[in-house]
Amino acid sequence: MTNYIGKSVKRVEDKRFITGQGNYTDDIKIPNMVHAYIVRSPYAHAHVKNIDTAEALKVPGVVSILTGADIPEAIAGVPCGWQVDFKNGDTMKEPPHPLLVRGTVRHVGDGVAVVMAETKAIAKDAADLIDVDYDVLDAVADPKKAAEPGAPQVHPDCPGNLCFDWELGNPKEEVAAALASAHHVTELDFVNQRVVPNAMETRGVVAQYDTAYDKYTIWTSTQNPHLIRLLMCAFVLGIPEHKVRVVGPDVGGGFGSKIFHYAEEALLVWASKHIGRPIKWTCDRSEAFMTDAHGRDHNSNAKMGFDKDGKIVALQATTFANLGAYLSTFAPAVPTYLHGTLMQGLYTTPKVNVDVKAMFTHTNAVDAYRGAGRPEATYLLERLLDLAALEMDMDPAELRLKNFIPAFDGVEQPGYQTQVALQYDSGNYEPVLKRALEMVGYENFRKDQAAALSTNKILGIGFSTYIEACGIAPSAVVGALGARAGLFESAQVRVQPTGKVSVYTGSHSHGQGHETTFAQIVADKMGIALEDVEIIHGDSDSVAFGMGTYGSRSLAVGGSAIVKSIEKVLDKGAKVAAHLLEASVDDLDYAEGKWTVKGTDKSVSFGDVSLTAYVPHNYPEGLEPGLDFSSFYDPANFTYPFGAHIAIVEIDKETGATKLLRFIAVDDVGNVINPMIVDGQIHGGLAQGIGQAMHEGALYDDTGQLINGSYMDYCMPRADDFPSFEIDRTVTPCPHNPLGVKGAGEAGCIGSTPAVVNAVVDALWKAGYKVKDIPMPMTPERVWTAMQG
Amino acid sequence: MIPISFNYKKASSVDEALSLMTDDAKILGGGHSLIPALKLRLNSVDTLIDISKIENIKGINDNAQSVTVGGGATHASIASNSALAKAAPMMAEAAHTIGDRQVRNMGTIGGSIAHADPAADWPAVLLASDANVVIKNKTGQREVDIDQFFTGFYETALADGEIITAIRIPKTAYNANSVYEKFKQPASRFAIVGIAAAAEMDGNVVKALRIGVTGLAEVAFRPMEVEKELIGKELTEANIDAALGTIANGVSVMGDHYASEKYRTHLAKVYTKRALLRLK
């Protein structure tokens, strides 16, 4: 065999990326194209009394200026892709989200008008001349305050700013009773703050209408071309799907924020026909801060009860989740089915109840951001566990070992059914924690920590043992939970006559390295060279269908679809080979790119079989020519990666400045195709998770202004903010997909955040400052304030 | 991120730059304060006169009494200059903390002090060094004592149309014994507080002392009472602590989402102490 699987094959896409030859949306230039600039609201909440475009229209080079009033009423606005019902069964509130505002702006950055001109500079100059008369209204930015009586209302038809309320798990009374009789209850009020995704490539759209074919083409920086087409055609513009081609060219990062269908996409598609010219819009960084769907923003209370041996007896989690002003595509799923369902973690907790109120506020939309709901659940659980250990004077590692679900492989032993709807596929949790403890040198650390107490630099250690639900997702299950789409994946394996292979996948890489990982699988399974495989993605005209890349799904779902198609190709290939070798299919072995008659040296190569399939002169009777198969793979379950993360921090007692000294991550993502790429995914995830703990956080003030919407104010972590990560893996294969893979895209981000906060709290606690929480990001001032008593 | 359109003129000498100067024109140095402001449309300008290619204001000259740093010298060239490393080690130390490599390669000391960002590093260092700012205008040349240079929030003694051609750092015993300590804003890496300290010692006792503080207040300043209090004393923790109480006297302390007034004042004390304890 060629044996690419399991090897750190260098990424084939990197040559074009690092030599500046990537083709991103902003690189696309079409003759006669105009440039769009969107005028955005500087206020969080206001009535738009008048929009005066007269002066702007006089600027030479301006082609058209459109406002909400110019868009036909029939164009509904941006739809939501997931429905969550109220506890009483009522459908969630789904207020309209027009492409450009009609009458009221609801967050800073809400689109008010679009200027289209010969150059972006002209569009911007003209935009400065548009006079918008605002009647500024009170705003609310905080989800908890939005629920208070008398809070400013975001939408007239959403009383109390409530989108829905939702509950999962055991009855509340049972949880309350278990907590009441618990030996110890740890309670924590905390905020999981809002973060800005900050993909390196900002969003962008190019839209073109072709009168000859009555067809639109849109290039958009997306994680999800087919879903964009479906939502835009069927729900926004009412254009038949075959009349729209959506291309996601090279995409420079997304972290979730490019899953969703944005107003600008539909706006440009519609406007391209309306003005009769192709249009390009490229988001400024300042605009990205205001309008890329944000992540997290939960305000929670949590109570965890323990018996006297430290066994968890119950968990009650209560959360106000901020959805922003409008529902983004998957927003309702994030605080519910991607969050509440993970509240059992790795533990045997017998009673769990999760209660969520999803709130509208005068802020930008919040939706899935790397991990999406699962980091919030992990944060809640893991903060409680370390805090409980401090409060009960127990060891945080011991406490976890006591509560872990025993190992199960999902084959010999069944999957593990939690109290919160999910059935874990396979798990073996002790080894990840034990390996992490070994790597950190736990006993020695505690000695160093004690010694440091007499100095100005105190030390702390924090743990996090997490589980996540990835490989999103079995369609019937998510359908029952409110998804308005399936979450399968498609793959077509097209063998060319010369035996070279083109693979069309519905997964859409935006940095993950699919062109390498998928090619490794194809090359291995087909016994051909990696160079003979080409991976094609991101174009709705060439790829049959796709649900895109997010939720660590590409390999587990998209990769499995590829495997199915490979199997079909090899099955048919065997028939051709059997004919050529004058043997029966059952007598053939396939290895190293050729079919061999068992026990002989008679063989025929994959290349010859391919050629025969396309030049079928000497060919099995009744068999169709060609060698080209499509498959759709719908997973049987989610996959459940898990791991143990440990952070060690040093705090300057005089200033509160915190330095991350070490970070250990032992993750189990199932089988690994390309270790280097998985390491890269883990590293990037850790940087984002640690970034949330220490540096990042979008700040809206009480008037709904985003006060740190630039890189001068919003701290993105940089390489020199981190130590060299110490990472390792265990392997517990997924029992229900053909590759045994679980997914690695989000693990680093999900596990790391609470470990860092726990480390700071541990340091402070051991130094005598018994604080329960340091709000994230743990800025020096916040840590210093905690030490001022 | 597109500025309003402007004219661009490249000057090959200071005299040429001055002759091109009009009421609506602005000098372009390294562009690392001006261009971002223009791109965000916080600022607009009719004409930019680029002085970054004028060779004779980019150098650093080692003279008998002083080191003369060209107004167009980049942060990077200061960071690696050996004469300054001896005459005023705080200069190199501060230069290394500015932004990142790209910023240091483009940004200039003249541009920085002309801009007078209250969180910039050079104001503190130059105040501590007792520098003189050499300024040229259409009618001639003048020198301004650094103590008179920073006049307010983004305000200086520079008149419209004037160009900073050089900064003279005197070769004094205190400059030879000088340090810079900075607490960075993690996003911008500007100073939350930056403390430059220069002392001439008589054995263990302070003979002369200059301290420059940036980041704390709306304009960089010298905490004169602290300096005075420590003259004739040893730089012990106790003496320093006793002197630091007055550090924010008479200045209006800044506060923002990242560091409140209270915390900034606390940091100024901690960092001044750290700087002073490093002086030999």
Ligand SMILES: Cc1cc2nc3c(=O)[nH]c(=O)nc-3n(C[C@H](O)[C@H](O)[C@H](O)COP(=O)(O)OP(=O)(O)OC[C@H]3O[C@@H](n4cnc5c(N)ncnc54)[C@H](O)[C@@H]3O)c2cc1C
């Ligand atoms: C990402 C980033 C990080 C930064 N971090 C720091 C930091 O940590 N610490 C810090 O101190 N600074 C920092 N800066 C600012 C940087 O040091 C700037 O380079 C400096 O403030 C301005 O110098 P310049 O040569 O770029 O001036 P320009 O931007 O070209 O000009 C600034 C102003 O000075 C005027 N001017 C320029 N040169 C002269 C002259 N010779 N005579 C008279 N007027 C002149 C211009 O007309 C303009 O008004 C940072 C900047 C960036 C972009």
